[in-house]
Amino acid sequence: MRVLLVEDDSDLSGRIAASLRSENFVVDVARNGEDAQHAGLTEIFDVVVLDLGLPKLDGVSVLKTWREAGRTFPVLILTAREGWSDKVASFKAGADDFLMKPFRVEELILRLRALVRRANGHASAKVVCGALVFDAQVGTFEKDGIPIKLTALEWRVLSCLILRKEIVVDRRELLERVYDGDADVDSNSVEVIIARLRRKIGAEHIETVRGRGYMLTAAS
Incomplete structure (x- = not known):
């Protein structure tokens, strides 16, 4: 955020x-x-x-x-x-x-x-995408009721994706939302974070939309 x-x-x-x-x-x-x-x-x-x-x-x-x-x-x-x-x-x-x-x-x-x-259109504090639950008020993630440990950058990317679940989020937009302005950002940094998140929550939940960005889905 x-x-x-x-x-x-x-x-x-x-x-x-x-x-x-x-x-x-x-x-x-x-x-x-x-x-x-x-x-x-x-x-x-x-x-x-x-x-x-x-x-x-x-x-x-x-x-x-x-x-x-x-x-x-x-x-x-x-x-x-x-x-x-x-x-x-x-x-x-x-x-x-x-x-x-x-x-x-x-x-x-x-x-x-x-x-x-x-x-982002969520009335409830808890945002649900399949088995993934984000408590937006306290900032915690769970999958199947089990807490997920995330780094700061992983948390920023996943929170951005789940608040816009089932919507493609532009790669540039992700970069601007997760990195401080003075950070030295590698061109592949978002891909690295996405890869780590896929290992933690399941690769099927984050789709790559070629030429546009990424989308979090409830697909199992």
Whole structure:
């Protein structure tokens, strides 16, 4: 899951980013409204954490620009402002959730996971694909009731595939969603991770669609 974290307080953004990365999120950080607006218009994200009080462009203006451009990723507003008018303006601009500072990072993570799950059409916290079950709220995988041990990269790829089960996920999209921007990515890295996942969950569950990408199926 790839997150755009927009927060101008470097200490706070550093703490949030570290916590999100420890929970297998890929995190891009923007510290002003102009950089955030550009990133949201040009990159792929599963969810965005957006502060309202930003240098150069305020959060509501950034959000309006994204929505007017057709960007549909869920956005959680993070702010110290307590006024009802700020909440109204945020939701009118297209926000999906709102969290007041100070907050517990654990709550932020739960909310982000729920936003990503619902954005992919899953009402239940548990996403099922055949014998494979992903508890999207706590981030665990099981097959036939037995927990699956995954590396961070394996988890990112499999979570992306199961949230879009029975849909082809483009190889480039997988790369952007599972690797941090400064990672040294080998051209065959996705294939290596897919091969490892096939050994763990069964080769028949991950189809290669030539020239497009990969698809997780319930096929047995």
